[in-house]
Amino acid sequence: MVLTIKNISKNFGGISALTDVSFSIHEGEIFGLIGPNGAGKTTMFNIITNMFPPTSGEISFLEDKITGIKPHKITDKGICRTFQNIRLFSQMTALENVLVGGHSQIKSGVFSGVFRTKSQRDEEERLRVTAKELLELVGLSIYEEDMAENLAYGQQRRLEIARALASNPKLLLLDEPAAGMNETETDDLFYLIKKVQARGITVLLIEHDMPLVMKLCDRLTVLNFGKKLAEGTPEEIQNNKAVIEAYLGSEEEDHIA
Incomplete structure (x- = not known):
């Protein structure tokens, strides 16, 4: 089990964003978290990465409790995410953006950095090779020297994924990666x-x-109104009447297929 969410609730003042939500993700899965706007999906991402703590409940990653640990420690453990709104460094090149994503993998200390030791130079070169390989993976190798702000929208989305992958995650959280994309993208x-x-x-x-x-x-x-409505395979969700009515509306049943 890679991630276990157990009875997570989150209140903002008198508003309940999440109420007693539980689910688990197995190694190697692509696991979807869906629901209408305001259902609590991004709140769950923010809690997993500890951008803010849950009101109650706990989270385990690879069987270690991670509830409440600092966000950079979450990354060190192997969880990385993208965001609804693109958060690239617009005045940096595509390659530089990916290199920034790999910063957590640098083990050299201050001394090595100041004096440019061989081990530090070798580490930087390995990171650069990895960054180039990730740009190739996402189809952006020919744009490595282009400023991020000059890339097309879909390319920027892919660059965000490459930057996240540079941290060598075991679990990748993707927050609406297809938002604003055309059919080809x-x-x-x-x-x-x-x-x-x-x-x-x-x-x-x-x-x-x-x-x-x-x-x-x-x-x-x-999720619906911060509560877990259903869980299952795509086929099971497609045929779940509660999901169809609450999430899509009965008249839009065909849209989920």
Whole structure:
């Protein structure tokens, strides 16, 4: 079991964003977390990465409790994420953005950095090779010297994923990666996420593009008003009347297929 969410609740003042939510993700899965806007999906991501703590409940990653530990320690343990809104360093090149993502993998200390020791230079070179390989993985190798702000929208989304992968995660959290993408870009994203899975990385996905979700995910949890509504395979979710009514509306049943 890679990630175990146990009875997580989150209150903001008198508002309950999440109420007693539990689910588990197996190693190597692409696991979807879906629901209407305001269902609590991104709040769950923020709690997993400890951008803010839960009101109650606990989270375990590879059987170690991680509830409340500092965000950079979450990354060190092997969890990394992307965001709904693209958060690239716009005035840095594509390659530099990925190199920043790999910073957590640098083990050299201050002394090595100041005096440019051989071990520190070798480490930097390995990081640079990895960054170039990740740009090739996401289809951006020819743009490595281009400023991030000059890339097309879909390319920026893929660059964010490359930067996240540079931290060598065991679990990758993707927050609406297909948002704003056209059909071709979404198809490219599908194959990219499958490549990520093939590298042995477990994926937790928030996404509103239902055809993509149903084609991509092994299992799904559905949230509604901060509560867990259903869990199962795409086929089980497609045929769940409560999900159809609460999430899509009965008149839109065909849209989930």
